[in-house]
Amino acid sequence: MNYEEKALELRRDILRMLYGAQCGHPGGSLSCVELMMALYYRVANVDPHNPREENRDRIILSKGHACPTQYAILADMGFFPREDLWSLRQINSHLQGHPDMHKTPGIDASTGSLGQGVAVAGGIALAAKHQGKNYHVYAITGDGETQEGLVWEAAMSASHYKLDNLTVILDYNGLQIDGAVDSVMSLGDVADRYRSFGFACFDVDGHDMDAITTALEAPVTGQPKFICCRTIKGKGVSFMENRVGWHGKPIDARSYEAAMQELGVTV
Numbered sequence: 001m002n003y004e005e006k007a008l009e010l011r012r013d014i015l016r017m018l019y020g021a022q023c024g025h026p027g028g029s030l031s032c033v034e035l036m037m038a039l040y041y042r043v044a045n046v047d048p049h050n051p052r053e054e055n056r057d058r059i060i061l062s063k064g065h066a067c068p069t070q071y072a073i074l075a076d077m078g079f080f081p082r083e084d085l086w087s088l089r090q091i092n093s094h095l096q097g098h099p100d101m102h103k104t105p106g107i108d109a110s111t112g113s114l115g116q117g118v119a120v121a122g123g124i125a126l127a128a129k130h131q132g133k134n135y136h137v138y139a140i141t142g143d144g145e146t147q148e149g150l151v152w153e154a155a156m157s158a159s160h161y162k163l164d165n166l167t168v169i170l171d172y173n174g175l176q177i178d179g180a181v182d183s184v185m186s187l188g189d190v191a192d193r194y195r196s197f198g199f200a201c202f203d204v205d206g207h208d209m210d211a212i213t214t215a216l217e218a219p220v221t222g223q224p225k226f227i228c229c230r231t232i233k234g235k236g237v238s239f240m241e242n243r244v245g246w247h248g249k250p251i252d253a254r255s256y257e258a259a260m261q262e263l264g265v266t267v
Contacts, residue, residue: 001041003209006076007033011236012263013072013085019256021089024097025065027246028142031173031206031231032066038212039138039169040073048078051105057135058108058124062117063142063171064098065248071095071104079106115148117141118168122158125166125224140169144176147185152197158224159198166224167216168194171206173233175244194226206231237262 010033018024040046044057061070068088075082080094087093094103098112109120121139128135145151158166170190178184187193191201202215206229215227233247234240237259251259260267 003037003041006041007037008236008263010037010069010072010076012260012265013075013082014068015237015251015256015259015263017068017071017085017088017095019251020086022250023089023248024068025248026237026240026251027175027233027243027248028063028171028173029066029068030235030237030240031233032063032069032140032171032229033235034207034209035169035171035212035229035231036069036073036140038209038216039140040077042209042213043216044138045135046077046106048074048106051079055133055135058121058137060109060111060117060121060124060137060139061099061107062111062121062139063114063145064111064117066140066142066171067095067097067099070099070107074104074106077106080104114142114145115150117145118151118158119154121168122154122161122163122166122224125158125163126161128165129161129163134165136165136167138167138169140171142176143170143172143174143181143187143190144178144184146170146187146190147181155194155197155199155224162222163224164220164222168199168224168226169216170226170228171231172228173206173231175233175242175247177244177247179244191226191228194228199224199226201226201228203228204230207235 204211
């Protein structure tokens with residue numbers, strides 16, 4: 001697979017979905033493309049032909065508003081037809097504005113209330129330990145949501161129970177709906193904070209798939225893992241990059257045409 005071309009394809013599908021829906025979250029969807037590609041295409045044990053297979057790895061998109069990225073990847077892998085993508089956020093569509101495990105193949109937990117994903121993932125990982133299962137659980141979180149106290153309660157619990165079958169992946173693009181994370185409520189050295197809670201911590205370029213893959217596959221025993229992926233909000237579209245205004249904003253026709261042109265397509 002040519003991963004650079006695949007990333008372009010996924011970003012085109014993300015923008016097409018959001019333009020058609022005339023709502024959603026471009027910035028945070030574009031920032032997590034490579035980290036989710038590394039997880040789905042290189043590391044996680046998932047099967048589009050058997051999405052509920054008992055021993056599959058579980059992937060929890062805690063920052064559920066970035067679900068267009070997850071949907072685009074799931075469709076590309078064959079969990080459901082790619083044509084379904086164009087029904088994003090439409091009435092009766094199984095692809096809504098946040099993931100729904102009861103409607104969409106490949107979704108392991110319904111998310112959207114920020115801060116809950118680490119706790120949900122930790123609970124699933126703990127259940128796997130009790131049941132003697134060897135699957136891994138991944139939680140993909142946002143930097144703004146990491147300000148939630150629930151995240152740190154879940155981190156403390158994961159460390160206490162030595163959940164080495166749990167990996168928390170942070171999409172650290174530095175911006176949230178209200179502005180810069182450092183201005184709203186700084187996370188400080190977030191990897192050091194997770195380390196103080198008992199996690200094995202890694203800090204990588206969130207658009208470097210090799211670096212992300214290496215961190216995901218690094219062996220860790222007796223403690224959960226945290227990977228800080230440093231990303232660019234709106235990655236791939238110059239006028240969206242590092243712009244807080246594109247956190248959640250409808251894409252007008254002119255912006256859509258310009259964005260798609262930057263991604264190599266004339267519309």
